[in-house]
Amino acid sequence: MATIDIGKAGALHGGHEHHGSYLEGKGGIWSTIWDWMTTVDHKKIGMMYLVAILVMFFFGGMAAIMVRLELWEPTRAVAGGFEGNILGHMFGEGANLGKSNEFYNRVMTIHGIIMVFLVIVPSVPASLGNFLLPLMLGAKDVAFPRLNLASWYVYLFGSLFAILSLLSYGVDTGWTFYTPYSTTTDEGHVRVVWMVTAAFILGFSSIFTGLNFVVTVHKLRAPGMGWFDMPLFVWGIYGAAIIQVLATPVIGITLLLLLFERFFHIGIFDPRLGGDPVLFQHFFWFYSHPVVYVMILPGMAIINELIGAGSRKKIFGYRAVAFSTLAIAGISFIVWGHHLFTSQGEVASVVFSALTFLVAIPSAVKVFNWIATLYKGSIILTTWMLYALSFLFLFSIGGLTGLFLGSLAVDLHLHDTYFIVAHFHYVMMGGTIIAFIGGIHYWWPKMTGRMYNELAGQIGCALVFIGFNATFFPQFFMGSRGMPRRYASYVTEYQFWHQFSTIGSWILAAGLFLHLFNFIASLVNGRKAPANPWGALTLEWTHASSPPIEHNFEHEPVVTHGPYDYDTVLPAQTKPGDYVLPRPAAGGAAHH
Amino acid sequence: MATIDLGKHGAHGQVPANDDRPYHERYHAAHHFVDREHEFDAVKMGVWLFLATEVLLFSGMFVAYAIFRMMHPEAFINGSGYLDVSWGLLNTVVLLLSSYTVAAAVRHAQTGNQKWLRINIVLTFLAGLAFLLIKLIFEYYPKFVQGKLPGKFFSYPYAENPYEPLFWGVYWGATGIHASHVIVGMGLFAWLYVRARKLHFGPGHYNAVEGVGLYWHIVDIVWIFLFPLLYLIH
Numbered sequence A: 001m002a003t004i005d006i007g008k009a010g011a012l013h014g015g016h017e018h019h020g021s022y023l024e025g026k027g028g029i030w031s032t033i034w035d036w037m038t039t040v041d042h043k044k045i046g047m048m049y050l051v052a053i054l055v056m057f058f059f060g061g062m063a064a065i066m067v068r069l070e071l072w073e074p075t076r077a078v079a080g081g082f083e084g085n086i087l088g089h090m091f092g093e094g095a096n097l098g099k100s101n102e103f104y105n106r107v108m109t110i111h112g113i114i115m116v117f118l119v120i121v122p123s124v125p126a127s128l129g130n131f132l133l134p135l136m137l138g139a140k141d142v143a144f145p146r147l148n149l150a151s152w153y154v155y156l157f158g159s160l161f162a163i164l165s166l167l168s169y170g171v172d173t174g175w176t177f178y179t180p181y182s183t184t185t186d187e188g189h190v191r192v193v194w195m196v197t198a199a200f201i202l203g204f205s206s207i208f209t210g211l212n213f214v215v216t217v218h219k220l221r222a223p224g225m226g227w228f229d230m231p232l233f234v235w236g237i238y239g240a241a242i243i244q245v246l247a248t249p250v251i252g253i254t255l256l257l258l259l260f261e262r263f264f265h266i267g268i269f270d271p272r273l274g275g276d277p278v279l280f281q282h283f284f285w286f287y288s289h290p291v292v293y294v295m296i297l298p299g300m301a302i303i304n305e306l307i308g309a310g311s312r313k314k315i316f317g318y319r320a321v322a323f324s325t326l327a328i329a330g331i332s333f334i335v336w337g338h339h340l341f342t343s344q345g346e347v348a349s350v351v352f353s354a355l356t357f358l359v360a361i362p363s364a365v366k367v368f369n370w371i372a373t374l375y376k377g378s379i380i381l382t383t384w385m386l387y388a389l390s391f392l393f394l395f396s397i398g399g400l401t402g403l404f405l406g407s408l409a410v411d412l413h414l415h416d417t418y419f420i421v422a423h424f425h426y427v428m429m430g431g432t433i434i435a436f437i438g439g440i441h442y443w444w445p446k447m448t449g450r451m452y453n454e455l456a457g458q459i460g461c462a463l464v465f466i467g468f469n470a471t472f473f474p475q476f477f478m479g480s481r482g483m484p485r486r487y488a489s490y491v492t493e494y495q496f497w498h499q500f501s502t503i504g505s506w507i508l509a510a511g512l513f514l515h516l517f518n519f520i521a522s523l524v525n526g527r528k529a530p531a532n533p534w535g536a537l538t539l540e541w542t543h544a545s546s547p548p549i550e551h552n553f554e555h556e557p558v559v560t561h562g563p564y565d566y567d568t569v570l571p572a573q574t575k576p577g578d579y580v581l582p583r584p585a586a587g588g589a590a591h592h
Numbered sequence B: 001m002a003t004i005d006l007g008k009h010g011a012h013g014q015v016p017a018n019d020d021r022p023y024h025e026r027y028h029a030a031h032h033f034v035d036r037e038h039e040f041d042a043v044k045m046g047v048w049l050f051l052a053t054e055v056l057l058f059s060g061m062f063v064a065y066a067i068f069r070m071m072h073p074e075a076f077i078n079g080s081g082y083l084d085v086s087w088g089l090l091n092t093v094v095l096l097l098s099s100y101t102v103a104a105a106v107r108h109a110q111t112g113n114q115k116w117l118r119i120n121i122v123l124t125f126l127a128g129l130a131f132l133l134i135k136l137i138f139e140y141y142p143k144f145v146q147g148k149l150p151g152k153f154f155s156y157p158y159a160e161n162p163y164e165p166l167f168w169g170v171y172w173g174a175t176g177i178h179a180s181h182v183i184v185g186m187g188l189f190a191w192l193y194v195r196a197r198k199l200h201f202g203p204g205h206y207n208a209v210e211g212v213g214l215y216w217h218i219v220d221i222v223w224i225f226l227f228p229l230l231y232l233i234h
């Protein structure tokens, strides 16, 4: 573990001679590539993660589009069509593929696995978190830079196994790997093993990141920065990191036991040998419920920054927001049983149902605080602020429907229907991914040194918002009327809403592609970004250039004001004309 | 891990190469830390967090054990009866002794006593090896031959309880994961030895020794629990 041993080459402490941007090339193209591949700079690692995650998001999204396409018709819609022919031949299954529902199951599973393990879990922490955590804390790097790089390579290594599994026709277990599907399907094939191995390996990458961040927050805050002077972004990432460290080992052992079960049939999850498949579900959710907070806490973390800067006001109830983060992290460990209402004992269900309501409280505290922050703020409607507002709306729907599901009697009806699908897409996509996209817009100038086109960003945001709701809101209707999840066919009564949903998914995709083009355009010929285009008050804006220099700051920053003191402090590094949009009054919010 | 060259900017504040003091005195701290002590604290915290993950990993195994023992007490008692307490006990003693030697290694690293640091590292490594050999030769191998294997491979003809394969699943699973940790530990001691030879450790710079030592203690403690749970329940 002692990863901080120094290499042979070393400059004198403090004797760094040049202060170029971290993006500056290192001589020729190959040496630049080599420099990136071996970098221990948290900013570069964050950017590499961002690229990797967005690529995965693209593939996961393509799978989603295929799933929706399939559901256009009540029976096999695309037999022999797009999926059947092209992909069928790719997987060597020929035209038969289009006819079997099995293919649907595999695409649906792949979508889930990519989105959960390769996209959402690492998304915000590994990319934006990596980039920003040291900057916000006023540190030069994360605590263990090489562990950080290792985590990226482990992530790639894990993805490799997922790809191998895919190339051998993928798995049909669902992202939850429930036994006995995962122990019995595809017997004689390695693809399930590869997929489980992928998830196992990705766990290490997640632990590395989490461990690194916890230590960084504890040990590397700049002089003058106490716990309650940290930006709330850091609090959110910190809460998620704790969960990553404490929950991920449990999925590790679970997947290991699953592999044992598959290879040796040791019986742990097999009732014929005295085992218990429900034990798998307990193990799985003991990790996977906390991990939904690994997904959402960083999303919420972003929202703090966006709402603060976008309404030019102090975040209402800083401490309440900070403590609610810890409360969520803690409570998230004791509610896993709400995924097993239909499989565990009755007493356990009642207890878990009661506990589940607890977790909604700190989430609601945050939402109310953000709304209170907006109240009487001078709101600037940039793309990222629109995303923050979308988040409030969508996450609230997701969280509130979570309460329906947490009520025992209601859940017995809704369990394993499209209602669940809609619920978790509202929190995962409507929450985390929406916050993530908002965050990418907000920090884009800082990360790349370029501005993006505001109008295109806003149109993209509108498309995503409309497309998202069109895709997923109908699923609440279908679910409450009994449409089961994970089915390739359905009775014709659901067809209208399924088609509605599929059309929504196209709008959503259009919005996302618009963002992509907007970002590419910005890289190619975007306006150069000023150091602090939004007039924000956290250190990455006030003390670092856009993009930051290799060692982040010219001098170690000393913290003199809080991260949200918009009422009293004129943001440093802000020149008149920097603002792209209505400039907030000097000195803070308009109501003064 | 320790060999990736950090290049100019990942590298740290060493004094120039013509300084001929031992490494641990020359060593400053990675560039993002204030000083050695700062770095030391951070690494220590990292190690403890890592240990927490280890505990949680094994806790899954222990939960599985507890549940199945509750569900099938006879299978576990029967199965346990086939385990040889004396070899288990010997291995317990071996690991306890290694706990002592690894603690001594940390102490000698702190005081900069290079010779005894190296000796204790070697001793701990050998204890790990002894543990594995005993396990392999006197426990795994006979069980393997008799067909006392997990699940599907169980072929022992005289089983008295239909769920005995499950007991062996838990036995092989738990001890196997533990043994793999012993192997990793031995690798770490080899690494420590190489570094100790290069005089990397000394007062104020013994993170790695201490970290590996803590890891080794966890490996011991897990065994201290596994031993009675598997061997001593009849």
Ligand code: HEM
Residues within 6 Å of the ligand: A176, A292, A293, A295, A296, A338, A339, A341, A356, A357, A359, A360, A363, A398, A399, A400, A401, A402, A403, A405, A406, A407, A411, A414, A415, A416, A420, A423, A424, A427, A428, A431, A432
């Ligand atoms: C107010 C907070 C929340 C409550 C009370 C809640 C409650 C629930 C309940 C009871 C279920 C199980 C339903 C069933 O299978 O019958 C569920 C499923 C799920 N929730 Fe939530 N939830 C909340 C927030 C979140 C968040 C923030 C996320 C992720 C970011 C999330 C992700 C999921 C996922 C992925 C599933 C379904 C997993 C599956 O079966 O594939 N939830 N939720």
Ligand SMILES: [Cu+2]
Residues within 6 Å of the ligand: A288, A289, A292, A335, A336, A338, A339
């Ligand atoms: Cu849950």
